[in-house]
Amino acid sequence: MLRIDDLTKAFGRNKAVDAASIVVDKPVMIGIIGRSGAGKSTLLRMLNRLTDATSGAIMFEGQDVTQLRGAAKRNWQSQCAMIFQQFNLVPRMDVVSNVLHGTLNRRSTFATMFNLYPTEDIHRAIEILDRLGIAEHAPKRAEALSGGQQQRVAIARALMQDPKIILADEPIASLDPMNAQVVMQSLRDIHEQDGRMVIANLHTLDTARRYCDRVIGMRAGRIVFDGTPEQLTTGVARDIYGADETFSEAATSTEIETLSEEVAKLADIAESV
Structure with a gap:
């Protein structure tokens, strides 16, 4: 279904992504992990064609995505929807209009200018919002919503495109643990119920293990791990992040219970000092 062959993006002598190769034979939910600067975002941006590859190929259902231009490229971007960490909504516009922006690629210039x-x-936009549990916010300005609600609006906008692939670039990085779990469960439900491929860049190991069918680890632009959540052991994680034995998964956890335990430990340490 999706095949990435030796995909590389170079900025001068620096390779943000270095000969990445991935084969995906059916719609699955994939988590990509790695420290900041590992190349995760650049990889997703090349998949969506927001950034052109220096070399290599992206094949989707037999079509070389890296060679697409003009209308064909825009059509691919509608099939490969992108969700960003900072939501990229229009703050002063109402929620339902933000969702409807997912149809811009198939609307005329006249309709776009006059918001028709x-x-x-x-x-359909309201139905999608209802599916994500935020239909009651449809008439509100996007800026009036919480971060977790805004990210669900961004997911709804992506679904309006009716894409085959959803790319999520750090979708929960700016959210609290409760909202992070709601957003990740929404993405998981979309994968399971719609049969869509979802590829998400993530910082937290427990999130990757809990919601993803497959985990890819990147380090310094290269793919250094590709396996199941069960194979993502603490030792493997240390390797991906280039960390020593002091590496603690709990420090990056989105599990509310785990975070509470860590806070309690820190409080105990502070008291003893």
Whole structure:
């Protein structure tokens, strides 16, 4: 279904992504982990064609995505929806209009200028918001919502594109643990219920293990791990992050119970000092 062959992105002598190769034969949910600067975001941006590859190929259902230009490239970007860490919503625009922006690629310039949408698209946007549990916020400005709610609006906008692949670049990095779990469960439900491929860049190991079918680890632009969540041991994680034996998974956890335990430990240490 998706094949990436020796994909490389170089900025001068520095290779942000170095000869990455991945084969995905069916829709799955994939988590990509690694420290900041490992090349995770650049890889997703090349998949979506927001950034051009220096070399290598991206094949999707037999088509070389790296060679697409003009309308064909825009069509690919509608099939390969992108969700960003900072939501990329229009803050002063109402929620349902933000979701409807997912249809911009198939609307005329005139309709876009005057914010005209078919009734069926408006109904579909509200249905998607209802599916994500935020339909009651449809008339509100996006800026009035919490971070977790805004990220669900961004997911709804992506679903309006009816994509085959959803790419999520650090979708929970700026969210609290409770909202992080809600957003990740939303992405998991979309994968399971719609049969869509989801590829998400993640910072937390427990999130990758809990929600993903497959985990890819990147270090210094290269893929150094590709396996199941069960194979992602603490030792493997240390290797991916280039850490020593002091590496603690709990410090990056999104599990509320784990975080509470860590806070309690820190409080005990502070008291003893």
